[in-house]
Amino acid sequence: MTHQFPSLSPEQKKELSNIAQRIVAPGKGILAADESTGTMGKRLQKINVENNEENRRCFRDLLFSSDASISNCVGGVIFFHETLYQKADSGKLFPQVIKDKGIVVGIKVDKGTAGLNGTDGETTTQGLDGLSERCAQYKKDGCDFAKWRCVLKISDGCPSALAIAENANVLARYASICQQNGLVPIVEPEILPDGNHDLQRCQYVTEKVLAAVYKALSDHHVYLEGTLLKPNMVTAGHSCTTKYTPQQVAMATVTALRRTVPAAVPGICFLSGGQSEEEASLNLNAINQVPLHRPWKLTFSYGRALQASALAAWQGKAANKAAAQEAFCTRAKVSLRGHEWLSLMMNRH
Amino acid sequence: MTHQFTTLSEAQKRELHETALRIVSPGKGILAADESVGSMAKRLAQVGVENTEENRRQYRQILFSADDRINSCIGGVIFFHETLYQHSDNGVPFVKMIRDRGILVGVKVDKGVVPLAGTCGETTTQGLDGLSERCAQYKKDGAIFAKWRCVLKISETNPSRLAITENANVLARYSSICQQHGIVPIIEPEILPDGDHDLKRCQYVTEKVLAAVYKAMSDHHVYLEGSLLKPNMVTPGHSCPTKYSPEEVAMATLTALRRTVPPAVTGVAFLSGGQSEEEASVHLNAINNCPLAKPWVLTFSFGRALQASALRAWRGHKENEKVATEQFIKRAEANSLACQGKYTGGDNYGDANQRTYGSCHAY
Numbered sequence: 001m002t003h004q005f006p007s008l009s010p011e012q013k014k015e016l017s018n019i020a021q022r023i024v025a026p027g028k029g030i031l032a033a034d035e036s037t038g039t040m041g042k043r044l045q046k047i048n049v050e051n052n053e054e055n056r057r058c059f060r061d062l063l064f065s066s067d068a069s070i071s072n073c074v075g076g077v078i079f080f081h082e083t084l085y086q087k088a089d090s091g092k093l094f095p096q097v098i099k100d101k102g103i104v105v106g107i108k109v110d111k112g113t114a115g116l117n118g119t120d121g122e123t124t125t126q127g128l129d130g131l132s133e134r135c136a137q138y139k140k141d142g143c144d145f146a147k148w149r150c151v152l153k154i155s156d157g158c159p160s161a162l163a164i165a166e167n168a169n170v171l172a173r174y175a176s177i178c179q180q181n182g183l184v185p186i187v188e189p190e191i192l193p194d195g196n197h198d199l200q201r202c203q204y205v206t207e208k209v210l211a212a213v214y215k216a217l218s219d220h221h222v223y224l225e226g227t228l229l230k231p232n233m234v235t236a237g238h239s240c241t242t243k244y245t246p247q248q249v250a251m252a253t254v255t256a257l258r259r260t261v262p263a264a265v266p267g268i269c270f271l272s273g274g275q276s277e278e279e280a281s282l283n284l285n286a287i288n289q290v291p292l293h294r295p296w297k298l299t300f301s302y303g304r305a306l307q308a309s310a311l312a313a314w315q316g317k318a319a320n321k322a323a324a325q326e327a328f329c330t331r332a333k334v335s336l337r338g339h340e341w342l343s344l345m346m347n348r349h
Numbered sequence: 350m351t352h353q354f355t356t357l358s359e360a361q362k363r364e365l366h367e368t369a370l371r372i373v374s375p376g377k378g379i380l381a382a383d384e385s386v387g388s389m390a391k392r393l394a395q396v397g398v399e400n401t402e403e404n405r406r407q408y409r410q411i412l413f414s415a416d417d418r419i420n421s422c423i424g425g426v427i428f429f430h431e432t433l434y435q436h437s438d439n440g441v442p443f444v445k446m447i448r449d450r451g452i453l454v455g456v457k458v459d460k461g462v463v464p465l466a467g468t469c470g471e472t473t474t475q476g477l478d479g480l481s482e483r484c485a486q487y488k489k490d491g492a493i494f495a496k497w498r499c500v501l502k503i504s505e506t507n508p509s510r511l512a513i514t515e516n517a518n519v520l521a522r523y524s525s526i527c528q529q530h531g532i533v534p535i536i537e538p539e540i541l542p543d544g545d546h547d548l549k550r551c552q553y554v555t556e557k558v559l560a561a562v563y564k565a566m567s568d569h570h571v572y573l574e575g576s577l578l579k580p581n582m583v584t585p586g587h588s589c590p591t592k593y594s595p596e597e598v599a600m601a602t603l604t605a606l607r608r609t610v611p612p613a614v615t616g617v618a619f620l621s622g623g624q625s626e627e628e629a630s631v632h633l634n635a636i637n638n639c640p641l642a643k644p645w646v647l648t649f650s651f652g653r654a655l656q657a658s659a660l661r662a663w664r665g666h667k668e669n670e671k672v673a674t675e676q677f678i679k680r681a682e683a684n685s686l687a688c689q690g691k692y693t694g695g696d697n698y699g700d701a702n703q704r705t706y707g708s709c710h711a712y
Contacts, residue, residue: 211563
């Protein structure tokens with residue numbers, strides 16, 4: 001704690017800060033299209049489409065080849081490793097398709113969760129081995145940001161002190177390595193909505209988790225201005241009997257963030273967790289209207305909440321491509337700006 | 350970390366938050382008049398005055414009899430224990446004099462620094478014993494906020510990990526106890542300017558210290574909205590050969606705070622450390638004009654930087670009292686402007702050229 005040793009040059013800091021600012025530019029959020037092969041399997045199964053490489057490519061192509069105006073709402077796209085090296089129908093590599101639209105390319109770099117012995121089913125996340133070399137390669141292959149997901153859960157005995165400390169530490173290691181390689185790390189400490197806990201409980205746990213995360217980032221000398229946070233919104237557990245309004249969710253969420261996330265962090269991009277597209281948009285809209293000072297951008301990093309309608313419209317059939325893209329574009333526009341803005345835009349034309 | 354147990358009711362939180370807001374209302378800062386008997390000895394010795402209880406009373410009276418001009422400049426006054434129970438020449442309790450002008454009364458509650466064995470001259474701060482009962486009594490006696498000072502220093506080996514965690518912990522314990530009694534804790538983790546380290550070193554250490562402080566606050570379930578921070582500005586060491594502009598000091602200070610102090614903290618009131626009155630005001634002004642977003646109020650909690658001229662003008666002579674009070678009012682008004690970014694400076698600040706702050710990526 002006594003002496004500073006250089007971690008990043010001013011030029012490196014500037015590059016990271018600029019990338020982060022571009023991703024969360026006003027009105028923009030992130031499309032999380034980084035579902036692992038296993039997770040894509042679950043998505044495709046719902047519309048009776050076989051989980052093979054071509055079908056995965058086809059669906060991502062549908063999203064990425066949407067109208068260029070999508071870049072008004074999407075600042076960054078998170079890729080899964082496989083997708084980074086796939087091509088659009090046009091023959092162009094996907095990262096190039098995205099970059100041509102002025103959207104920043106990101107990559108999921110974690111290797112999934114691993115059990116923490118002696119805990120009640122809690123996990124940490126692996127993927128640090130050789131991460132530096134992988135980041136360097138991803139940067140060459142067109143990526144400018146990365147994502148790493150840690151998972152915590154709420155129950156009678158969870159999250160434990162170990163789970164909180166271990167996940168915060170591994171997120172900080174990941175963030176530090178990314179920055180050395182010119183990648184902006186998106187830090188994702190997801191607290192699952194499973195359970196019957198109420199809104200207050202989720203807020204309390206979120207505050208404890210985020211305090212630990214930012215202490216770890218400080219300990220690991222991470223440059224906060226060149227990072228983004230991808231947290232859960234503060235919500236009641238799925239089985240909680242009390243219903244809360246978007247305003248209550250918003251107030252609990254913003255309060256938790258104000259107590260833990262330093263102003264130096266340029267943007268907070270919420271995950272949608274198990275929320276429906278509609279729910280996620282309503283909540284985010286309410287969050288941006290909370291009458292408390294919010295020094296960071298508050299936007300989305302949605303997977304399901306941006307893709308569900310598109311997936312349902314597609315059904316695996318080429319003929320449905322245009323309709324599916326339309327559905328995707330609508331969700332992207334509505335996610336941040338809300339319905340009023342959308343009707344306003346539509347009434348203008 | 351699993352379950353929340355109630356610390357404060359909604360009403361208690363509201364009271365604490367509102368008190369904090371009042372102390373740092375726009376244009377207002379804090380007069381730190383809480384010098385211990387030992388510290389007062391040093392101050393009075395400088396102007397050839399004997400360190401007696403009566404002289405200390407007379408000196409504080411000079412400050413507290415300032416006219417209404419300070420009502421819009423001073424949101425709170427920090428008292429030393431002895432002063433809380435003293436009166437003016439007319440028999441009016443000092444506490445009453447201050448409260449009647451709508452200024453809030455605070456009290457220093459720590460009991461000074463004690464060494465940390467096995468470190469290189471580092472300290473922690475004592476005063477936790479019976480603190481709860483003392484807070485309850487101070488609240489009855491008119492105090493609504495408190496102050497606790499921890500001290501860290503920069504050297505080849507310092508601050509050590511132990512010094513950082515121990516001081517952060519004791520600050521959090523103190524804060525937690527205060528809030529239980531409706532008293533807003535001012536948290537002061539002072540990093541001394543002694544040494545020849547440069548601006549960057551001070552910034553780095555400040556960031557590490559404040560990160561530890563706020564982690565401790567979280568661990569101790571302190572209600573941030575009902576607290577205030579009293580940090581050092583980020584400056585080079587006294588013996589550093591490099592000179593830095595106010596804008597550089599401002600950029601380094603604000604960058605450090607933005608990386609560590611949660612937006613929920615109601616206000617940041619800087620200590621002046623060894624700075625002169627003018628230096629402190631100029632720096633505060635530059636901080637408030639720095640082009641980085643500031644989620645908290647940035648104001649002053651000055652001792653010497655509000656009182657030095659008044660003390661010198663007084664020199665223990667009754668006939669100098671009015672002049673001395675006037676000196677204090679002048680600095681109060683200057684700092685009121687500075688905490689709004691509107692201070693155009695005393696004799697040496699002069700020109701109205703655009704100040705350049707430089708790129709924040711260099712910090």
